[in-house]
Amino acid sequence: MHELALSRAIVDAALRHAEGRPVEVVHVKLGEMRQAVPRSLAFYFEIVARGTDCEGAELEIETLEGDQLEVAWIDVNDDRRRDDTSSPTRHIGPSAPDFGEAAHA
Amino acid sequence: MHRVRVAVAEGVLDANETIARANREDFDRAGVTVINLMSAPGAGKTALLERAIEAGLGEARIGVLEGDVQGSLDADRIAHLHVPVVQLNTDPGFGGECHLDANMVRSAIPEIPLDEIDLLAIENVGNLVCPAEFRVGEDARAMVCSVAEGEDKPLKYPLMFRSCDLICVNKIDLLPHIEFDLELLLANIETVNPEATVLTTSARSGEGVEAWVQWLAALAAA
Numbered sequence: 001m002h003e004l005a006l007s008r009a010i011v012d013a014a015l016r017h018a019e020g021r022p023v024e025v026v027h028v029k030l031g032e033m034r035q036a037v038p039r040s041l042a043f044y045f046e047i048v049a050r051g052t053d054c055e056g057a058e059l060e061i062e063t064l065e066g067d068q069l070e071v072a073w074i075d076v077n078d079d080r081r082r083d084d085t086s087s088p089t090r091h092i093g094p095s096a097p098d099f100g101e102a103a104h105a
Numbered sequence: 106m107h108r109v110r111v112a113v114a115e116g117v118l119d120a121n122e123t124i125a126r127a128n129r130e131d132f133d134r135a136g137v138t139v140i141n142l143m144s145a146p147g148a149g150k151t152a153l154l155e156r157a158i159e160a161g162l163g164e165a166r167i168g169v170l171e172g173d174v175q176g177s178l179d180a181d182r183i184a185h186l187h188v189p190v191v192q193l194n195t196d197p198g199f200g201g202e203c204h205l206d207a208n209m210v211r212s213a214i215p216e217i218p219l220d221e222i223d224l225l226a227i228e229n230v231g232n233l234v235c236p237a238e239f240r241v242g243e244d245a246r247a248m249v250c251s252v253a254e255g256e257d258k259p260l261k262y263p264l265m266f267r268s269c270d271l272i273c274v275n276k277i278d279l280l281p282h283i284e285f286d287l288e289l290l291l292a293n294i295e296t297v298n299p300e301a302t303v304l305t306t307s308a309r310s311g312e313g314v315e316a317w318v319q320w321l322a323a324l325a326a327a
Contacts, residue, residue: 002234005202009117017113024108028117035234035264067264071113078109 003036006069007044011054013071023057025075030061031068038063121239124207128214128242135219137168138325139227141243143265145258146231148251149275151179152308153317154226158186160318165325168222170213172205172230179228191216195230204235207242224325233258237265245324247271250294252285259293266294271302271320278307 014026026045030036038061045059062072116122132139144150151171158167168189171180180192193213195202202209210227217225227243229236248269250258253276259266266272272294280287287305294303302320306313 002203002238005204005206005235005238006117009120012120013113013115013117017111017115021109033264034238035262069117071115071117073113074111075108076111078107 003040004044004048006034006036007041007048010041010045010059010071011048011052014054014057014074015052017071017074018053018076021053021076021078023054023074023076025058025060026054027060027062027072027074029064029068029070029072031064031066033065033067034069036069118238121207124211125240125242128207128211129244131214132219132225132242132244137219137222137225138327139225139241139243139245140321140324141227141229141236141241141246142249143229143233143236143246143269144231144249144251145233145254148231148249148254149273149306149308150228150231150249151182153249153273153275153306153314154228155182155186156308156311156314157318157321158183158188160314162224162318162322162325165223165322166221167224167226167321167325168217168219170210170217170225170227172209172228174201174203174230189218189221202235203230203232204239205229205241206239210241224321226321233262233265237262237268245270247273249273249275250290251276252279252283252287252290256286256290256293259290259297263297266297266301269298269301271304272298273313273317274303274305276307276309277305277312278310 010026010028014023042059049055049057142150154169169183170191170193172193173179174196175194177192180190183190191213193209199209227241246269248265250272304313304316306317
């Protein structure tokens with residue numbers, strides 16, 4: 001379940017930066033202290049990515065010492081842009097909340 | 106195909122952190138101190154909250170946000186003590202997650218009577234892994250570790266133990282009946298989090314509960 005939750009966050013971050021373009025590779029830096037199993041992370045990533053612009057993307061995991069947990073970069077197919085309706089982006093997880101004023105502080 | 110590399114350099118949990126800060130702003134505006142209470146299932150989070158509510162926190166008024174995958178068993182227990190309590194289930198609506206995240210807590214804030222409380226205790230879903238990852242807008246983190254879980258848990262789940270300000274070693278009334286080395290557990294806690302305040306408690310016998318209550322009262326008054 002730990003890896004499932006992290007996979008959702010990874011896909012969400014990748015989709016935000018892909019801006020509607022199909023994602024080919026997602027490169028993640030994973031600190032050992034995060035207690036996440038790379039194989040399990042990849043398993044859940046494949047499931048969570050289904051139906052999104054991350055579907056079929058390769059998850060590259062760079063394991064490091066420490067507690068880092070970061071999406072370092074993504075490779076996207078730039079031939080299709082956001083206005084290409086053949087590539088719908090499906091938001092995953094709960095809908096984005098209203099942050100109120102604090103989000104802009 | 107024209108492949109382009111996009112630099113992201115974004116913490117996987119940055120989105121959660123943003124929402125957690127928004128929650129914190131809302132709590133601060135309302136003058137409410139928030140504690141995120143975590144543990145493995147069955148360690149005694151609800152029982153320790155019950156003892157604290159029964160004892161009272163001085164001038165501070167407490168409310169509880171109960172996180173569970175399903176059901177309202179714990180919220181029902183708290184409700185019997187006549188304090189505000191809101192149940193937050195992760196199933197349905199949040200995919201049956203094994204933890205609370207900032208977005209889930211944000212969805213519950215409108216239900217919490219913030220103007221009627223000074224301290225909000227968020228009882229997280231019982232789990233020693235995922236809740237440690239997701240801040241929800243709390244001022245302090247506390248965890249309950251029961252002696253029935255074994256001495257090795259701080260070493261097996263260091264992120265949880267390291268992230269907490271207070272660690273309650275609970276169910277010490279069981280010590281005469283089980284093979285458990287309390288000194289070894291305390292040494293293991295010291296290894297992973299030497300900064301934590303550590304209390305030994307029994308929600309059943311009441312031993313150590315006064316210190317737990319005092320810690321909560323001091324947090325609320327801070």
